[in-house]
Amino acid sequence: MRYFDTAVAAANEGLRPCLRCRPDSAPQSNPWIGTQTTVNRAVALINNGILSGPTAISIAAFADKLGISSRHLRELFQRHLGVSPKQYAQYQQLMFAKQLLHQSAMPITDIAFASGFNSVRRFNELFQQQLQLTPSAIRKNHHAAVGLTSDSTSLHLRLFYRPPFNWQHQREFYRLRAVNEMEWVGENHYGRSFQLNGGYGYVEATHCEASCSFKLKVVMSSADDLVHLQAVVCNMRRMLDLDADLIEVESRLAALGDYLPTINSGVRIPGVWSPFEAACRAVLGQQVSVLQSVMLLQALVDHYGETVIIEGCRLRLFPTAEVIAGASLDCLKVPRARKAALKALALFIQHHPHASVDEWLSIKGIGPWTVDYVRLRGLSLPDILLSSDLVVRHQLLANLSKAGNAEHLDDTATKGEQQRYYSAQTECLSSQISPWGSYLTFQLWSQQ
Known part of the structure; x- marks a missing residue:
């Protein structure tokens, strides 16, 4: 028996996702990356297509954009993900193609280009090597059961998450900040227009609590813009924070004691x-x-x-x-x-x-x-505790005061004394909650 930290590392050793339970449709949470800023930034850029499609750049140019050498970039990916940057990018492309084969009626040629491949032949070769199946075999076995259709500019997909998910909080957060004609929020959906890599369109995500998923509709202005489809879907997963493991996050939040005496379960990061x-x-x-x-x-x-x-x-x-x-x-x-x-x-x-x-x-x-x-x-x-935010400051001090831990800060305390006390508390708190400071920020915002 062998254990792997990531799915892509397992795939690199010749293993493929189960075709029955389809673990590749589950969230791609990367908690092992932690606070490694360079890797997080690199992964985000790759997911947005910087190494794939007609506008792909070389690994050397990619490393230069990150401000590091290509050798160091490869070392970081090997250490944190178990694969090279190019292998990670190709695996993400293949898994997105597999999702489109399962859930859409797009022609296989269109799926190849929408997944960031410049050649259908290369797409078929990598698919066979990685999954030991052809794209047409996946389509033959699964497409009839899905029954989803698409035209030349729109597509319907299903995005899954691990519960809990506090949709009411996320919905109201977006509703309060929505811009007319650019965003729209309903009882079970959030939608917005977007621009990406010269193309534009709109997305609408409808929450389906029973299946722990969102039905995602993506509409592009032109069929040519479908080459950016993977980046659009990836960005919506990020905005809805679908890849978070809230069980792990909330276990850390529960250990904060007086800093956070109550938890609103399922609160995520609305991007x-x-x-x-x-x-x-x-x-x-x-x-x-x-x-x-x-x-x-x-x-x-x-x-x-x-x-x-x-x-x-x-x-x-x-x-x-x-x-x-x-x-x-x-x-x-x-x-x-x-x-x-x-x-x-x-x-x-x-x-x-x-x-x-x-x-x-x-x-x-x-x-x-x-x-x-x-x-x-x-x-x-995931690890941004906005300690300088006025709401965060007020809520933290209120929680500590209720617990009797700030009783020495009475009306006679100077502003300097108050600031030193708060700085000491947040320094300690940041260390305790890392790498999940962002979730603490939204917990405090939700309880104001």
């Missing part, structure tokens, strides 16, 4: 489509209420977001960095410095599209809280 959008939300949300920040974001989208018609629906796309960089932003009733920060950020991203969010700290007006918010919702990193 934002892109880091740039998350940054705009953060900048416009500074020192104002959630309602006011949404009104500002609505004005930004109304004035600078492109209007598109998809399947007869009128939708708005979030403005690109290029558009914001050249805009006057007169529609925003915010301090001049905040407009300048937004334009400076857009200009930086326009000229450095592959820069890490850490580099955004060099931009005037972009501070640690904004960058951490982007890490939290734009990248969905």
